[in-house]
Amino acid sequence: MNQARVSGSTPAQQVPMQKTLFIKTYGCQMNVYDSARMADLMAPLGYVPAASADDADLVILNTCHIREKAAEKVFSELGAIRRLKRQRERQGGRMLVAVAGCVAQAEGEEIRRRAPFVDLVFGPQAYHRLPEMVARALDSAGDGVFDTSFPAKPKFNYLPESMAAPGVSAFLTVQEGCDKFCTFCVVPYTRGAEYSRPASDVIAEARRLVDAGAREITLLGQNVNAYHGAAPDGSTGGGEWGLGELIRALAGLPELGRIRYTTSHPRDVDDGLIAAHRDVSQLMPFLHLPVQSGSDRVLAAMNRRHTADEYKRIVERLRKARPDLALSSDFIIGYPGESDEDFRATLDLVSEIGFAQAFSFKYSPRPGTPAADADDQVPEPVKAERLAALQALLQQQQRAFNKNCVGRVLPVLFEKPGRHPGQLVGRSPYLQSVHADAAPGRIGEIVPVIIHAVEPNSLAGAIVVTDTKEGRAA
Ligand code: SAM
Ligand code: SF4
Numbered sequence: 001m002n003q004a005r006v007s008g009s010t011p012a013q014q015v016p017m018q019k020t021l022f023i024k025t026y027g028c029q030m031n032v033y034d035s036a037r038m039a040d041l042m043a044p045l046g047y048v049p050a051a052s053a054d055d056a057d058l059v060i061l062n063t064c065h066i067r068e069k070a071a072e073k074v075f076s077e078l079g080a081i082r083r084l085k086r087q088r089e090r091q092g093g094r095m096l097v098a099v100a101g102c103v104a105q106a107e108g109e110e111i112r113r114r115a116p117f118v119d120l121v122f123g124p125q126a127y128h129r130l131p132e133m134v135a136r137a138l139d140s141a142g143d144g145v146f147d148t149s150f151p152a153k154p155k156f157n158y159l160p161e162s163m164a165a166p167g168v169s170a171f172l173t174v175q176e177g178c179d180k181f182c183t184f185c186v187v188p189y190t191r192g193a194e195y196s197r198p199a200s201d202v203i204a205e206a207r208r209l210v211d212a213g214a215r216e217i218t219l220l221g222q223n224v225n226a227y228h229g230a231a232p233d234g235s236t237g238g239g240e241w242g243l244g245e246l247i248r249a250l251a252g253l254p255e256l257g258r259i260r261y262t263t264s265h266p267r268d269v270d271d272g273l274i275a276a277h278r279d280v281s282q283l284m285p286f287l288h289l290p291v292q293s294g295s296d297r298v299l300a301a302m303n304r305r306h307t308a309d310e311y312k313r314i315v316e317r318l319r320k321a322r323p324d325l326a327l328s329s330d331f332i333i334g335y336p337g338e339s340d341e342d343f344r345a346t347l348d349l350v351s352e353i354g355f356a357q358a359f360s361f362k363y364s365p366r367p368g369t370p371a372a373d374a375d376d377q378v379p380e381p382v383k384a385e386r387l388a389a390l391q392a393l394l395q396q397q398q399r400a401f402n403k404n405c406v407g408r409v410l411p412v413l414f415e416k417p418g419r420h421p422g423q424l425v426g427r428s429p430y431l432q433s434v435h436a437d438a439a440p441g442r443i444g445e446i447v448p449v450i451i452h453a454v455e456p457n458s459l460a461g462a463i464v465v466t467d468t469k470e471g472r473a474a
Helices: 029-045 068-090 101-114 127-139 199-211 243-251 271-279 296-301 308-321 340-353 380-404
Strands: 019-025 047-049 058-063 096-100 120-122 145-147 169-173 216-220 228-230 240-242 258-262 286-288 326-333 357-362 409-417 423-427 433-437 446-454 459-463
Touching (some): 019 029, 029 127, 058 101, 068 096, 068 101, 096 101, 101 120, 120 127, 169 199, 216 243, 296 340, 308 340, 326 380, 380 446
Parallel strands (some): 019 047, 058 096, 096 120, 120 145, 169 216, 216 258, 286 326
Antiparallel strands (some): 228 240, 409 446, 446 459
16 A cells, blocks of 8 residues: 655645645555556646645545455545545535545445445546546535546546656556456456557656656556557557567666566567567566466466466576576465365475565455356465465575575665665665665665665665775765
8 A cells, every 4th residue: 555656746836726635545556656647637736745634635545456355445444534524524624535446447336335425436547537527526516426437548648747756766657457357357347458558658758757867667567568559650660569679768768777567477478578688787687477376277267378387488588588587476375276286386386486576365256257256266264374385485485585685786776765864775676675874865876785684674785885986985
């Protein structure tokens, strides 16, 4: 769960009537990106960030529907917000409450039934109309504004250029939606069909982010390596670019030190992407490549369209192209019909590949997806036991990977002050959080850091002092 970064909105003195906006973001990085764009849309109307929902004129919950727990959190949060809204009304004021994102898309009617005080309900493909929806809600006597349509033209055509300061590490959505229809997943229903932004739009947005101070860009998409955006006019070959070509073009932006992308599907790892890992030094040697299961039987039932062995071959090719590549993955435990043997195949795959980090979840039946109706659901205690065993193995691998970094010099992109005075925190190429003593002026620099110790949630190191600018003492 993230609080949306809405800093950098239009300064209060430039707008006639200042109002306040609070966005609470649940779920994935794509929601973080969407929340920042909603703030961009509202800034010209005078909406500046509020520190909390208590003070806000407009409260937006940007929601996630991927697992049941994520969706239920929204309804419990709405209970608290209802009290704030009523309190504001008693004081003669008005607070607009909006539910955006995938829960709004999937459960819009349920929100209207369970939380009729919500003023706006809109899906992830409709938020470009936010200013208009807010105006309608303010004009209405509380009838509610409801928009879960999928527009004929993608919303990106209507979004304003971002005015918010992106920070050192920025997200950039290049692809949205999904046509894969894995049997457990709500994304094709909540985000809609796969769409790739034209490469020239992505490059222009990346240039703006870099000009505003970003040194790392993470390209986002529900299935980001399915990217096939229109190639820029006049580019050789014409037609469409895959993600590998897009990454090569972005690597040409001076000052962009690092490129990452997430989340990928194994089926869409193509030769162009593997070659980009080989050739593009700015592309970080860390890849989140969800496998979900190590059992071919389960993978087929999930409609993942690859076997465990195919996944291993893809990893082999990637590692050949970029030998220092570290991997992360997603696992679903207790998919309907998963047997002990299927689960052992998952453990075997983990042991064979070796992950630097990973996310693992109990299967959560999602209404409207094919797997939710299966009659061979795995009992909760079995899921819990298997998840614990998998997580123990994954944690062991993560600890070993981190321990292996001790004594190594890693380039760290410093992002912000650390917890202790005189300290900065940044990220290694492998997304590990690293802290070291450094002057605040080094935020935004990529600096060689020798790793001294592994701490529970980060690595501790010291800047390597060399004669070069990169290695100067802090
Ligand atoms: N497109 C990516 C892929 O193909 O693997 C995954 C994107 S999905 C939004 C993020 C992760 O949520 C998935 O990799 C999966 O592990 C998890 N997930 C999706 N549906 C789930 C469900 N019904 N129960 C548990 N986890 C789920
Ligand atoms: Fe969901 Fe990813 Fe499968 Fe698409 S490819 S349906 S986003 S898990």
